[in-house]
Amino acid sequence: MITTTGLTKVYQSRGRDVTALDGVDLHVREGEVFGVIGRSGAGKSSLIRCVNLLERPTSGTVTVDGVDLTALAGRGSRAGKELRQARSRIGMVFQHFNLLSSRSVKDNIELPLEILGVTGAERSRRALELLDLVGLADKAKAYPGQLSGGQKQRVGIARALAGNPKVLLSDEATSALDPETTRSILQLLRDLNQQLGLTVLLITHEMDVVKTVCDSAALMRQGRISESGTVSELLATPGSELAHELFPVTGDATGPDRTVVDVTFHGESATQPVISQLSRTYNVDISILGAAMDTVGGKQIGRMRIELPGRYEDNVVPVGFLREQGLQVEIVEADAPAAVPVQSTEAQDAVLVKETVK
Numbered sequence: 431m432i433t434t435t436g437l438t439k440v441y442q443s444r445g446r447d448v449t450a451l452d453g454v455d456l457h458v459r460e461g462e463v464f465g466v467i468g469r470s471g472a473g474k475s476s477l478i479r480c481v482n483l484l485e486r487p488t489s490g491t492v493t494v495d496g497v498d499l500t501a502l503a504g505r506g507s508r509a510g511k512e513l514r515q516a517r518s519r520i521g522m523v524f525q526h527f528n529l530l531s532s533r534s535v536k537d538n539i540e541l542p543l544e545i546l547g548v549t550g551a552e553r554s555r556r557a558l559e560l561l562d563l564v565g566l567a568d569k570a571k572a573y574p575g576q577l578s579g580g581q582k583q584r585v586g587i588a589r590a591l592a593g594n595p596k597v598l599l600s601d602e603a604t605s606a607l608d609p610e611t612t613r614s615i616l617q618l619l620r621d622l623n624q625q626l627g628l629t630v631l632l633i634t635h636e637m638d639v640v641k642t643v644c645d646s647a648a649l650m651r652q653g654r655i656s657e658s659g660t661v662s663e664l665l666a667t668p669g670s671e672l673a674h675e676l677f678p679v680t681g682d683a684t685g686p687d688r689t690v691v692d693v694t695f696h697g698e699s700a701t702q703p704v705i706s707q708l709s710r711t712y713n714v715d716i717s718i719l720g721a722a723m724d725t726v727g728g729k730q731i732g733r734m735r736i737e738l739p740g741r742y743e744d745n746v747v748p749v750g751f752l753r754e755q756g757l758q759v760e761i762v763e764a765d766a767p768a769a770v771p772v773q774s775t776e777a778q779d780a781v782l783v784k785e786t787v788k
């Protein structure tokens with residue numbers, strides 16, 4: 431639904447170039463909630479603003495629902511109209527809501543429809559329908575100043591949906607809200623995604639947002655996407671930073687000559703009693719050093735750090751058993767908190783582990 435290729439944005443600031451986006455390739459599938467996470471200054475806002483051409487990319491392309499927006503930009507007044515039409519199929523929600531304080535809630539929602547030239551009666555019908563959809567049917571006549579932050583954001587979301595968009599862009603939509611209101615707004619985005627088949631691209635600096643609502647995620651750093659994929663793919667990627675942030679586990683070996691293993695459970699494997707099977711099959715005592723279990727997109731996913739007696743060389747077979755159960759397995763280096771990715775074959779395992787585990 432959204433594809434960017436080689437997206438680059440260079441700002442001119444006080445006579446020097448600031449590269450905010452440095453060749454971003456992004457692929458957001460139809461109907462998914464896709465989160466881009468990164469620290470302040472990573473380029474997230476630039477990315478989302480380039481996706482709907484609020485900001486003109488320096489180079490690269492943006493395609494939304496099959497339309498190359500970058501080709502429409504800058505082609506004079508006719509192309510401007512095409513671009514405006516394409517943009518009306520992309521809703522945007524802002525961190526600080528951007529509501530007009532002098533207009534009622536209903537009139538705020540009608541604004542984009544006015545710009546699109548929709549008739550008064552139709553505008554009114556649509557605004558009331560949208561207010562109902564976001565749970566604010568009784569606030570049509572209220573003014574933004576009379577609403578809570580969460581209610582303002584609901585109005586912002588209703589306004590973003592006025593043009594019947596297929597895509598919703600969310601620029602830190604919950605950053606100004608308290609945790610409980612954040613949850614309710616994320617739930618609303620999820621409901622809209624499912625009810626309307628809406629594709630949602632959101633940017634955030636909060637891992638909890640990704641965990642709560644996203645099907646897929648990308649990590650952004652210094653204007654680049656350093657990793658991306660569905661949550662399941664990320665969890666299955668050895669050494670994935672996002673996976674570790676989503677499911678942090680800690681715990682040190684209880685002594686020398688121990689094998690510490692991070693095991694990730696998702697899908698079917700999450701409900702199988704693999705640890706007790708492992709213990710019984712190989713007559714090995716297993717200690718749990720740390721664990722994080724959660725539900726993501728309705729699926730149970732989790733990560734556990736376990737310890738087996740003996741060095742890795744003594745545990746190649748039990749570790750292989752875990753892999754055969756469909757689990758993602760990473761051997762943890764003795765002194766480092768982060769897991770060391772282990773390659774697929776046992777021979778590679780041994781080499782890598784010898785290099786990293788003393």
Ligand SMILES: Nc1ncnc2c1ncn2[C@@H]1O[C@H](COP(=O)(O)OP(=O)(O)OP(=O)(O)O)[C@@H](O)[C@H]1O
Nearest residue numbers: 441442443448450469470471472473474475476477
């Ligand atoms: N209009 C601008 N002019 C000059 N530099 C800019 C402009 N907008 C952004 N930048 C710079 O581009 C880089 C990326 O900024 P951007 O706002 O996209 O990051 P971000 O990840 O959204 O950060 P934040 O969460 O703090 O908004 C930063 O170095 C920023 O200072």
